[in-house]
Amino acid sequence: MAITQVQSGWQVEFRVNGRGSRKYKRVFPTKAECERFQRFTIAQHETQSDAKPWLEKPKDSRKLSELIEL
Known part of the structure; x- marks a missing residue:
């Protein structure tokens, strides 16, 4: 989890669950935005680890x- 200053702003680079997980790397204009993005991404990953929001629920064909009988 590193936040470094680059020529175009601040760069955040981290992995949520260590070496085997996806790597996030983005550049923001301020360091505070980098920290917010990092905290937000980690929180999203922890709360929705089992959820798959891109999959729709199957259509109810009853x-x-x-x-009415139920």
């Missing part, structure tokens, strides 16, 4: 009469 008939209305079946739903």
Whole structure:
């Protein structure tokens, strides 16, 4: 987890779960934005580790009469 100053601003570079996970590397104009991005990304990864938001739920194909019986 490193925040370094580069010619175009500040660069944040880190991995959420160590060596085997995805590497995040971005450049921001301020150091504070780098820190916020890093904290946000780690929090998102911890809260949605099992969730797959890109997968939609299957369509409910039951008939209305079946739903009324419940």
